[in-house]
Amino acid sequence: MSFFIGMIVNAALLSIPIGASLGTMIAIKPFRNDIVPIATLNDAIIQMTYCDATHTFHAFAENKNGVNFTINSNEILQEPDSVLCMTITENENATYTSNSTVPEFSITWEYPFTVANASVPLNESKPLIHAFPQATLQDTALPLPIIDLGQLVLDFVWTMGIGDANSPSTSELRLDAQQVNSSVALDMYMDADKTKASEGGEAAFEMIIFFANFGLQDPVGFGNASIFNDRPSIVTTTKLGGVSYDLYVGQNAALQNVFSWVAETPVTTFSGDIGPLFNIILNLSTMPGFAGLGVNIPSFNDYLGYVGFGTQAFNSEGHVTFFVPTLNIDLRPFGGAVTVGK
């Protein structure tokens, strides 16, 4: 069960001392509840930190004039002496810059390196994922047949840094120095069955866009001999907002067909429609050599049921903070009025 550590109304940012041990971070509760709420006309700014030992948080973020979001811890593999916390900053009036805004949030985590396959020599080992906390779109238009998808407009700014504070920008040197293995991704599920498409875990198809991939982890399908070109495992490459994204395709252990787009350079700010990536996936069967990939592809009549944006936590030698000051996920059904978004 989750509980919140602190609620600060129109007050300074929550400050957990940098270098605080795992224990102290979990132990501070309640936090600074001595601060008296400032009287306002219902437009207070409410900041809450979820930080309990079971790493279970599930925040509901209402956007009064638009779509709601939930933010979940989504821990996949528990470890003793690990950390997974979230801070969210919401407007009491539940009204934001646009109708597709996710309130500002940050995730602070630490997990040890857990080897994916004990038979592989340690110097060649891959890490297991521990958590994939993400903000999930609660749009009533979902599940949506892919044929009816007009645009999926994404607009974000994020940073990843070491320690507990929100980093002003992302330094790969700092992340490397702390041996961070982590990704930032938009995660989507599709299936012929509406319920399976919405629940993710049992969906036949997953499309995931890695805006950054720091570390040793490989996308599903990495390591297969190149079928289409001379770059190992890459099925195709496409440009989005001036950056190239490489597509990897394969089935995971649960036999889900996974389509992973990996940005060739980290994308920390983005504003654009990711709809074109669906078209490439749907059209893969026309590619010579497609059969060699050993996957099925979704069809236009399948449903897009799940859209979430977050960070994959593999391992780090110290706390990592993923900070998302700006996030809008704006699903626009085909032909629908384009009234939301920035």
Ligand SMILES: *[C@@H]1O[C@H](CO)[C@@H](O)[C@H](O)[C@H]1NC(C)=O
């Ligand atoms: C809602 O609250 C925010 C934060 O205080 C404020 O900036 C905004 O103007 C308010 N919006 C409305 C419609 O009251």
Ligand SMILES: *[C@@H]1O[C@H](CO)[C@@H](O)[C@H](O)[C@H]1NC(C)=O
């Ligand atoms: C968002 O959540 C509020 C509160 O639960 C609910 O009344 C509203 O219908 C939801 N909006 C949408 C678009 O689902």
Ligand SMILES: *[C@@H]1O[C@H](CO)[C@@H](O)[C@H](O)[C@H]1NC(C)=O
């Ligand atoms: C683990 O690695 C060994 C040695 O490379 C390999 O034979 C085996 O198939 C791997 N197991 C899994 C589940 O990938």
Ligand SMILES: *[C@@H]1O[C@H](CO)[C@@H](O)[C@H](O)[C@H]1NC(C)=O
């Ligand atoms: C791992 O160590 C083995 C034996 O020392 C060596 O042959 C191999 O090249 C190393 N692999 C990497 C990726 O460095």
Ligand SMILES: *[C@@H]1O[C@H](CO)[C@@H](O)[C@H](O)[C@H]1NC(C)=O
């Ligand atoms: C990933 O984790 C391994 C093991 O802790 C570490 O050696 C490496 O520096 C990390 N980061 C990257 C970018 O490989």
Ligand SMILES: *[C@@H]1O[C@H](CO)[C@@H](O)[C@H](O)[C@H]1NC(C)=O
């Ligand atoms: C490589 O593709 C084959 C299908 O040709 C598939 O059976 C195998 O699991 C794939 N390997 C990886 C590592 O994805």
Ligand SMILES: *[C@@H]1O[C@H](CO)[C@@H](O)[C@H](O)[C@H]1NC(C)=O
């Ligand atoms: C589908 O792929 C084929 C060959 O790979 C290409 O000629 C065609 O233009 C593509 N269609 C779309 C709609 O992208």
Ligand SMILES: *[C@@H]1O[C@H](CO)[C@@H](O)[C@H](O)[C@H]1NC(C)=O
């Ligand atoms: C948000 O939705 C409301 C009600 O549907 C609409 O009046 C308003 O113009 C929208 N705001 C933006 C920024 O799109």
